[in-house]
């Protein structure tokens with residue numbers, strides 16, 4: 001019986017397969033999630049497939065790129081950290097979740113002049129056991145009018161160089177055994193074509209001496225503004241982004257760059 005609450009049905013919004021009018025209504029399609037095995041998890045509904053029909057009352061939903069707070073909350077309840085940091089905070093979703101849970105959280109953003117890609121901006125006096133990060137997906141959405149903003153990177157190579165530095169900064173700011181959770185999405189760029197940013201995230205995290213500590217969490221993009229648009233071109237719509245949780249090894253591996 002408990003499985004029914006762990007794996008409810010979800011609704012994915014899908015345009016009719018042969019649209020006849022641009023204003024044709026959406027037809028809901030229901031798919032059933034696989035059953036999750038029972039285990040000792042404190043958060044049994046946290047599985048590799050993550051959906052929540054309500055974003056929760058965290059952050060500001062009108063902020064570009066805002067993510068709901070429920071996934072952050074579930075990760076904090078699962079990993080039970082004591083000191084949290086969100087170095088690309090946007091509207092402060094992670095901070096609001098931490099406030100609710102009574103957890104201390106450092107929350108910064110380029111809008112306040114903090115550059116997460118600058119090694120000197122991450123204070124080494126403080127180390128964290130959980131860093132939540134939801135970076136810009138390169139230039140899919142633009143944020144601050146500041147060249148240090150990752151979304152203002154002029155080329156993919158420039159973005160990846162600075163993104164790699166951000167991941168190394170985060171790895172150094174973790175306590176041994178601390179976790180770095182990154183929510184990232186792949187997207188089709190206007191000149192580069194498909195950009196596999198989740199693959200790059202893993203590549204850069206491993207190069208920084210981190211290891212992945214649990215399954216990828218595929219977060220369904222309910223409520224994404226792009227889902228209501230009509231495109232003339234043909235493509236396979238991406239309806240999710242991916243949360244990857246990395247860990248700083250307790251004993252630094254020989255030759256690791258943490």
Ligand SMILES: C[S@@+](CC[C@H](N)C(=O)[O-])C[C@H]1O[C@@H](n2cnc3c(N)ncnc32)[C@H](O)[C@@H]1O
Nearest residue numbers: 065066067088090091093110116134143149150
């Ligand atoms: C996807 S948004 C985060 C949204 C946030 N999760 C929320 O729910 O509101 C990415 C954020 O990264 C910030 N950002 C981009 N480059 C940055 C940098 N170099 N240092 C710090 N923050 C940066 C942007 O200003 C933006 O607020």
